[in-house]
Amino acid sequence: MHPADIKCALEKAGWTLRQLGIHHNLSPSALPRTLAVRWPRVQQIIADTLGLNPWDIWPSRYDNNGNPILLRRGRKRLEKNDSTDSRAKRQGEAR
Template sequence: MNTHIHAKKARLPKDWHPADIKAALEKAGWSLRRLSIHHGYSQGMLKNALCRPYPNAEQIIAAAIGKRPEDIWPSRYDERRPLRGIGGAPSHRSGPYAALRNHRLNRHLSTDDQSTSRPNEGNVNRQGDDQ
């Protein structure tokens, strides 16, 4: 007899289904396309927020519905979820070639620093300067 008790995992709140988001927008008198154009974006820009994190688009959609983005996409704003990008968990820039990419970037930045310094800049005679 198996008496091992499994601890239940804390369930994250589920994100709204894209069809529910579209329906809420329709009830508020908007479509994703019209809302995008109204805010000066291309026709399909807000559609990206339905399938991937896009904070600006999430804010616009949430405001049109009268909710907070955290209420519509709780998994994207959950404190228990690791952060992505700078200062957070590894992003798409990590992986087997990340070290090579970082080395090239650091080498490029160090050569830029050398090329921008001009030791005799004060002695250069510029056109239009009084002598």
Template sequence: MAHNTPKKASPEDWHPADIKAALEKKGWTLRALAAHHGIKGSSSLSHTFERSFPLNEKRIADALGVPVQEIWPSRYHPDGTKKPRGLRGAIASAATRKCTADACQRNGNELARA
């Protein structure tokens, strides 16, 4: 029989079970934390384990008393700013790449000098 266990988004992120255990040590459950913030069910908080929801990530981190970048280092820079993901992340990483001679000529850009 297969079990539906939540998967970690990244190897360096805390495991969902570790987050839940840390919340319980602080006296919180996902349901109680959701109710505290006026959320009807705990499912939106539990979805944070699989996908990035910055507001819910902040709520969980605040309840634990740790910075969000400690719990989800794959989602945040060390200074706590959000890492770009998806199309924004692709554009940001493309902008930091140096232009090769052929690609720059095709795009009408000047070659980046190192």
């Protein structure tokens, strides 16, 4: 669904994104943020309000079994030997 369609459907149900967020003890900006960012808990709140499943609203955010696809963020983990080897190399260069 397009974000404008989601907002329109919520308004037809008598809610704005901000009101729904406050109603569920979330930041007023939490639900509008979900239109652009993956947030399974908040996506479920929106889906429940609309009487839909979250994977029907955001099919690209869920796998074939209806489980959220979580994107991994952060730095790549180094193998234990890799980090000690690079540390030893740096110490050797400094000498």
